[in-house]
Amino acid sequence: MHPVKTIALSVALAATAGLAQADETLDAVKSKGFVQCGVSQGLPGFSNPDDQGNWTGLDVDFCRAMAAAIFNDADAVKYTPLSAKVRFTALTSGEIDVLARNTTWTMSRDADFGEFIGVNYYDGQGFMVPTNLGVSSAVELDGAAVCTNTGTTTELNVADYFRANGLNYTVVAFEKADEVVAAYDAGRCDVYTTDRSGLAAQRTKLSKPDDHVVLPEIISKEPLGPLVRHGDSQWADVGRWTLNCMINAEEAGINMENVSDMATSNDPNIKRILGTDGDLGAKIGLDNAFCANVVAAVGNYGESYDRNVGPETALKLERGVNALWSQGGLLYAAPQR
Amino acid sequence: MANNSNKTALAAPAPSFWRDPDKRAIVYQALVLAFIVWLLYSIINNTATNMESRGLASGFGFLTSSAGFGIISTPFVPYTEDSSYFTVFLVGLVNTIIIAFVGCVLALVLGFVVGISRLSSNWLIKKIATFYIELFRNIPLLLQILFWYSAVLKPLPGPRELHEAGETVYFSINNRGLIFAEPMGQEGFQYVWYAFFAAIVVSWLIRKWAYARQMQTGEQFPNFLVSLGLIVGAPLITYFVMGRPLEFMPAEMSRFALRGGVTIIPEFVALLLALVIYTAAFIAEIVRAGIQSVSHGQTEAASALGIKPTHRMRLVVVPQAMRVIVPPLTSQFLNLTKNSSLATAIAYPDLFSVFAGTTLNQTGQAVEIMAMTLAVYLTLSLLTSAFMNWYNSSIKLVER
Ligand SMILES: N[C@@H](CCC(=O)N[C@@H](CS)C(=O)NCC(=O)O)C(=O)O
Numbered sequence: 001m002h003p004v005k006t007i008a009l010s011v012a013l014a015a016t017a018g019l020a021q022a023d024e025t026l027d028a029v030k031s032k033g034f035v036q037c038g039v040s041q042g043l044p045g046f047s048n049p050d051d052q053g054n055w056t057g058l059d060v061d062f063c064r065a066m067a068a069a070i071f072n073d074a075d076a077v078k079y080t081p082l083s084a085k086v087r088f089t090a091l092t093s094g095e096i097d098v099l100a101r102n103t104t105w106t107m108s109r110d111a112d113f114g115e116f117i118g119v120n121y122y123d124g125q126g127f128m129v130p131t132n133l134g135v136s137s138a139v140e141l142d143g144a145a146v147c148t149n150t151g152t153t154t155e156l157n158v159a160d161y162f163r164a165n166g167l168n169y170t171v172v173a174f175e176k177a178d179e180v181v182a183a184y185d186a187g188r189c190d191v192y193t194t195d196r197s198g199l200a201a202q203r204t205k206l207s208k209p210d211d212h213v214v215l216p217e218i219i220s221k222e223p224l225g226p227l228v229r230h231g232d233s234q235w236a237d238v239g240r241w242t243l244n245c246m247i248n249a250e251e252a253g254i255n256m257e258n259v260s261d262m263a264t265s266n267d268p269n270i271k272r273i274l275g276t277d278g279d280l281g282a283k284i285g286l287d288n289a290f291c292a293n294v295v296a297a298v299g300n301y302g303e304s305y306d307r308n309v310g311p312e313t314a315l316k317l318e319r320g321v322n323a324l325w326s327q328g329g330l331l332y333a334a335p336q337r
Numbered sequence: 338m339a340n341n342s343n344k345t346a347l348a349a350p351a352p353s354f355w356r357d358p359d360k361r362a363i364v365y366q367a368l369v370l371a372f373i374v375w376l377l378y379s380i381i382n383n384t385a386t387n388m389e390s391r392g393l394a395s396g397f398g399f400l401t402s403s404a405g406f407g408i409i410s411t412p413f414v415p416y417t418e419d420s421s422y423f424t425v426f427l428v429g430l431v432n433t434i435i436i437a438f439v440g441c442v443l444a445l446v447l448g449f450v451v452g453i454s455r456l457s458s459n460w461l462i463k464k465i466a467t468f469y470i471e472l473f474r475n476i477p478l479l480l481q482i483l484f485w486y487s488a489v490l491k492p493l494p495g496p497r498e499l500h501e502a503g504e505t506v507y508f509s510i511n512n513r514g515l516i517f518a519e520p521m522g523q524e525g526f527q528y529v530w531y532a533f534f535a536a537i538v539v540s541w542l543i544r545k546w547a548y549a550r551q552m553q554t555g556e557q558f559p560n561f562l563v564s565l566g567l568i569v570g571a572p573l574i575t576y577f578v579m580g581r582p583l584e585f586m587p588a589e590m591s592r593f594a595l596r597g598g599v600t601i602i603p604e605f606v607a608l609l610l611a612l613v614i615y616t617a618a619f620i621a622e623i624v625r626a627g628i629q630s631v632s633h634g635q636t637e638a639a640s641a642l643g644i645k646p647t648h649r650m651r652l653v654v655v656p657q658a659m660r661v662i663v664p665p666l667t668s669q670f671l672n673l674t675k676n677s678s679l680a681t682a683i684a685y686p687d688l689f690s691v692f693a694g695t696t697l698n699q700t701g702q703a704v705e706i707m708a709m710t711l712a713v714y715l716t717l718s719l720l721t722s723a724f725m726n727w728y729n730s731s732i733k734l735v736e737r
Binding site: 084085086089092112113133140141142143144145150151155156160163168169170171172173174179182183186187188190 | 684
């Protein structure tokens with residue numbers, strides 16, 4: 001009888017405790033002193049722990065930026081590594097405050113699981129094959145076995161693509177990305193499919209990365225972005241304006257190095273971004289200098305991009321559509337005014 | 338207990354309400370019951386309120402929406418990406434039942450062999466059995482699953498290394514699985530089935546007759562051999578008489594892999610190996626304990642009566658040991674069934690992976706899906722228990 005009671009009681013308690021957290025996330029985060037951030041289980045360039053267990057990546061930078069915006073301390077983050085399959089449950093159940101895990105913004109996810117606060121990487125799904133397969137286009141893949149992750153848009157897109165093109169395929173879907181890499185490397189599948197950024201990242205884990213090619217087709221739109229729980233618009237604003245801040249800072253030419261000098265700038269736009277003029281930060285419950293703190297700690301969007309996924313990194317991803325709108329890309333943040 | 342208090346009631350004046358253990362017990366039980374009811378109510382109420390406040394939709398309507406994703410292996414259930422989430426549920430259910438059933442049978446056989454070897458008088462066999470048990474019992478199952486998966490995949494060649502495009506293939510083992518030609522019954526094949534079932538019935542009748550005869554005359558009849566001959570022979574003869582009404586549809590090599598035929602996927606093989614080897618280690622210990630629980634006097638008495646050593650084990654020791662073996666064996670079967678949900682690590686599409694995993698992730702109907710999944714595991718467990726209890730009572734000591 002005893003264990004049953006204990007379990008039942010803790011379930012009941014958990015259910016009630018969850019309720020108290022649904023609103024006012026910002027206050028709860030401030031009082032516990034850190035942001036609980038859901039990330040991947042290890043995707044180089046996006047969220048990946050190094051040998052010492054320090055997390056790095058584009059998504060991790062977003063978590064750190066939120067911590068900098070709230071606490072002026074980018075290290076005030078705790079990470080929860082999540083598989084694609086369980087990530088939304090972790091968010092809706094209140095286990096994490098924000099999910100920054102290369103997650104595609106789709107209508108059903110927006111309706112079912114949480115509020116997307118923007119896009120931090122514009123992506124699309126692609127295919128990778130061993131070079132010796134001699135395939136140069138995805139339409140040649142009739143009858144192939146395809147490895148991918150469960151619980152992803154990837155799994156759905158690949159089904160759509162093969163059916164739409166009248167091609168046969170077998171899908172082998174794993175929960176963990178590392179299992180996908182291992183199975184593909186062992187020849188279980190002819191094709192590895194996921195977001196193209198993911199292909200670039202996972203390729204670095206293959207035994208012979210140079211023996212594989214990414215096919216030219218991009219079969220879907222994958223706007224990747226962070227999301228928060230529904231029903232707390234203040235917390236959503238904190239996330240949204242942290243991301244916008246990083247993009248606006250790049251556009252205004254504010255970076256890690258010059259951010260303290262910029263504080264004396266007379267440019268009204270820069271003054272508003274850095275909070276030396278006006279009270280924009282206070283309106284969403286933050287310090288007016290929140291954006292200055294973000295840039296000082298993690299840099300602007302471009303710096304974060306170059307450091308984590310850019311051409312100088314192992315992923316070697318060109319800015320492409322992820323350049324600023326003023327440079328031919330899609331990044332266009334609402335102004336801070 | 339009731340008797341006791343009645344007696345005291347007669348001897349002494351009736352105790353006050355709180356001193357009467359019977360009445361006190363009723364009060365306590367009522368309190369516990371009330372507490373549980375309250376607990377259940379608050380859990381359900383809380384869940385409902387929380388779900389509403391988070392805008393989580395509830396209901397089973399999602400089961401009819403189309404799933405949209407592919408599943409690697411869907412035996413017995415016709416499935417395409419257009420099928421509903423309910424079909425996904427059925428696919429997962431069938432895959433879970435297959436792995437659990439085959440796993441339990443094989444684990445039982447292997448467990449018995451190892452358990453008996455552990456008591457062997459041959460030093461080497463005994464040590465090997467002991468080593469096996471200690472090794473596999475103590476390595477986490479998930480690790481074993483991942484180990485077997487790569488052990489199955491790594492050494493096998495790819496289909497392209499074995500076959501040319503366009504080749505027809507009747508049998509192949511490669512890293513896409515074990516692939517063989519699909520047997521298709523033609524007109525007249527149903528008679529082979531009839532012969533098979535008839536043979537089973539006849540064998541059963543023979544067994545009854547032989548038993549009765551042995552009781553009366555003491556004469557033995559080679560039951561097992563005759564039944565085996567019947568059950569294999571009758572369908573085989575019918576098959577040839579009917580003009581071999583079975584066609585084998587081979588697989589064909591496409592540019593990448595074999596298409597058609599029957600495929601047993603490596604994920605199934607790896608999961609099965611891991612579950613069987615792991616569970617058999619526990620079953621072996623149970624079997625050993627059961628056999629050791631039978632007093633040595635039984636063996637000695639059997640030898641004194643001149644019973645052959647093989648018969649001594651089969652007819653004297655094992656039947657008595659079964660009474661000790663069956664109850665813990667049941668829980669090993671249940672463990673194996675539940676452990677099969679670790680399949681999700683290696684892409685075997687069991688219920689937990691495709692329904693409580695992918696479907697949950699796509700629909701967000703956590704409460705409904707978890708309830709359905711739990712109900713399935715609970716039902717499977719109850720069915721296994723019920724069967725084992727029935728078996729247990731059928732072998733228990735008949736007291737005269
Ligand atoms: N963007 C897609 C796919 C996301 C996804 O899970 N991708 C895999 C493969 S790139 C991944 O991140 N794996 C890392 C991990 O599982 O930790 C989605 O949101 O569904």
